[in-house]
Amino acid sequence: MSSRKTISINSILLDSENARHGEKQSQREIYKWMTTGLVAQKVIKLATDVADNGLSPFDGMGVMPSKESDKEPWVVVEGNRRVAALKFLNNPKLCPDLKLRKQYEQLKKRAASQIPLRVEFAVFKDFSEAAYWIQLRHGGEHGGVGISSWGPKEYDSFLARLGARSTNRPAVNLLSYALSKGLITLAQYDQISATTLYRMLSTPAVRKELGCHVSKGEVFRIAGEEYFDRAVTTMLIAMASGEASVTKLKSRTQRENFVKDMKIAGGWEDYDEQSPQPISVGSSNTGSLQDDGSPDSSAPGSDQAKPGSPAKPRSGARDKLFTVKGHGLEVPVNETKVQDILRELATLKHSGAKGTPISVSFLLRALLELSSDNYLENNPSAIRRLEPNTPLREKVKCSARHMHANGKISQDNLDVVTRHCAEDGGMLTISTLQKYLHSTSHFPNGETLNSMWSELKQYIIECW
Numbered sequence: 001m002s003s004r005k006t007i008s009i010n011s012i013l014l015d016s017e018n019a020r021h022g023e024k025q026s027q028r029e030i031y032k033w034m035t036t037g038l039v040a041q042k043v044i045k046l047a048t049d050v051a052d053n054g055l056s057p058f059d060g061m062g063v064m065p066s067k068e069s070d071k072e073p074w075v076v077v078e079g080n081r082r083v084a085a086l087k088f089l090n091n092p093k094l095c096p097d098l099k100l101r102k103q104y105e106q107l108k109k110r111a112a113s114q115i116p117l118r119v120e121f122a123v124f125k126d127f128s129e130a131a132y133w134i135q136l137r138h139g140g141e142h143g144g145v146g147i148s149s150w151g152p153k154e155y156d157s158f159l160a161r162l163g164a165r166s167t168n169r170p171a172v173n174l175l176s177y178a179l180s181k182g183l184i185t186l187a188q189y190d191q192i193s194a195t196t197l198y199r200m201l202s203t204p205a206v207r208k209e210l211g212c213h214v215s216k217g218e219v220f221r222i223a224g225e226e227y228f229d230r231a232v233t234t235m236l237i238a239m240a241s242g243e244a245s246v247t248k249l250k251s252r253t254q255r256e257n258f259v260k261d262m263k264i265a266g267g268w269e270d271y272d273e274q275s276p277q278p279i280s281v282g283s284s285n286t287g288s289l290q291d292d293g294s295p296d297s298s299a300p301g302s303d304q305a306k307p308g309s310p311a312k313p314r315s316g317a318r319d320k321l322f323t324v325k326g327h328g329l330e331v332p333v334n335e336t337k338v339q340d341i342l343r344e345l346a347t348l349k350h351s352g353a354k355g356t357p358i359s360v361s362f363l364l365r366a367l368l369e370l371s372s373d374n375y376l377e378n379n380p381s382a383i384r385r386l387e388p389n390t391p392l393r394e395k396v397k398c399s400a401r402h403m404h405a406n407g408k409i410s411q412d413n414l415d416v417v418t419r420h421c422a423e424d425g426g427m428l429t430i431s432t433l434q435k436y437l438h439s440t441s442h443f444p445n446g447e448t449l450n451s452m453w454s455e456l457k458q459y460i461i462e463c464w
Contacts, residue, residue: 002062002122002129009086009117013066013075019138020080028096034084035097044103047085051111055082055119062122062130077130078122078137089115169217171197174232177219177279183233188240196239196246205256209263210235211271212279216415220276227271234262278451319351319446321360321453328461335374341367351446360449368396368456371463375399393421400459408462416455 014030017023021039024030034043061079066072076083088095089111092104108115124130166172171194178184184192200206201214210231211223221228238244238258249255321327324346331338341363350360372395379402390398400417403409409417 002124002133004120005123006118006120007063007074009083009090009119011072011074012063012083012121013068013072014084014087015076015080018076018080031084031094032096034081034088035095035100039081040097040100043081043085043088044100046081047089047104047107050082050085051089051107051115054113055116060122061119062124062133064124064126064130074121074123077124077127078134086116086119090117168194168198170201170214170219171195173217173219173279174201175236178232178236181229183229184236184240188237191240191242192236193239193246196249197236200235200249200255200259203252203255203259206259209259211273213276215276216419217412218415219279221279222273222276223271224274227268230266231263231268234266235259238262278455319349319355320347321345321350321364321449328457329371329464330461331464335370338367338370338374341370350449355446357445357449364449364453365392368392368460371460372396372399375403375463396459397421399463403459403462409458413458417459420452420456 014027014034016025016027016030018030021030021033024033033039059079059082061082062077063074064077066075068075088100088104089108092101092108095101095104122130174197175184175189175192175194179186179189201212201219207213211228212219212221214220223231235244239249244258249258322345324343327342327346329342331342333339345360345363345367348360348363349355350357369392372392376395376399379399381402397418400409400414400421404411404414
């Protein structure tokens with residue numbers, strides 16, 4: 001049974017039989033190993049992190065009684081590199097490499113706080129008592145008892161919580177979509193390499209045959225939903241079964257041939273390209289949520305209404321942008337115009353026989369512009385070079401960047417808002433919303449308006 005004890009780093013010997021370096025004859029020999037080659041770079045990086053951030057609260061270290069020295073009564077059984085880094089930081093003269101020694105001296109001088117000399121350790125009576133826990137930590141998952149390492153999917157999910165994204169975000173996005181719609185099973189989801197799928201989505205020929213494109217880490221469907229789902233399902237099941245393994249999809253030519261053969265085998269006809277629609281994760285229809293938290297079947301994923309006619313809502317679709325209490329904006333009571341706009345938007349339907357999508361479009365644009373003006377007025381540092389007649393898209397872009405710089409919206413939120421401002425002709429861009437107001441050839445539908453509100457909602461909330 002282990003105990004815990006606060007011990008001086010100077011009272012601890014490095015492990016001469018550590019699994020990473022094998023048996024060493026002396027502490028000096030271990031110090032030399034710790035300051036040579038790739039290991040030296042890892043140890044100095046670890047020391048840099050300790051100097052900047054301190055010791056990780058998640059990673060404990062362990063010792064056992066030493067039989068070698070009375071002066072140093074303890075020997076490391078877990079955390080050999082961390083103890084070495086602490087020794088070099090506390091006493092750079094222990095580092096046998098003169099160039100590295102200067103780096104440790106600099107780290108010690110600029111450390112954010114005093115380098116810890118006395119640290120709490122788990123104390124074991126001997127190596128056999130510690131061995132079980134060492135093996136559990138470094139020997140794999142052991143059926144769930146040991147540490148479970150993250151793969152690309154888990155790491156991307158972690159970054160998403162921080163408002164960031166990994167390189168594999170498009171692949172994780174597509175996998176989550178397929179799983180939420182029941183196109184693949186959880187077992188198949190686990191079998192598919194996110195890295196390999198990312199390579200597939202990075203290949204133009206693959207995206208073309210799937211009926212999608214990728215922008216800023218997100219996947220957008222440009223084919224009909226039925227075609228897209230069938231293509232995605234066929235590809236993912238082939239990847240999960242091993243039929244399309246990593247080695248078979250390694251080169252661009254292999255990936256191009258695979259998707260062409262897949263299409264020929266399925267006898268698929270060509271699709272008519274549509275305006276890009278972001279794929280949604282959640283329920284079998286779209287996976288987004290209404291303001292009351294219930295599944296929203298009105299998000300992107302179905303065909304648009306014909307120009308000149310109101311969209312017919314699907315069963316269970318949201319026929320208003322939000323409810324009276326569902327918009328989430330905290331607008332001052334003296335902002336009477338904005339308060340009136342919110343009340344009307346909560347009342348007007350944009351779909352169905354009594355839907356007024358053009359009116360909703362006018363009001364949504366007014367809300368977007370008044371909200372942006374409010375933010376710019378209250379944050380003069382965000383204005384800088386904006387002229388009095390600055391277009392709406394520039395106001396929105398400028399405000400969104402300022403919000404992100406001040407931690408008010410995530411990187412994903414900024415990317416979405418910027419995409420709306422930058423892409424001409426898309427169904428969900430600010431320029432398209434303006435065309436709804438001025439052009440007889442552009443007619444809004446409920447699904448598009450719902451999608452625009454869902455993607456700009458957080459930005460508009462932060463404006464107030």
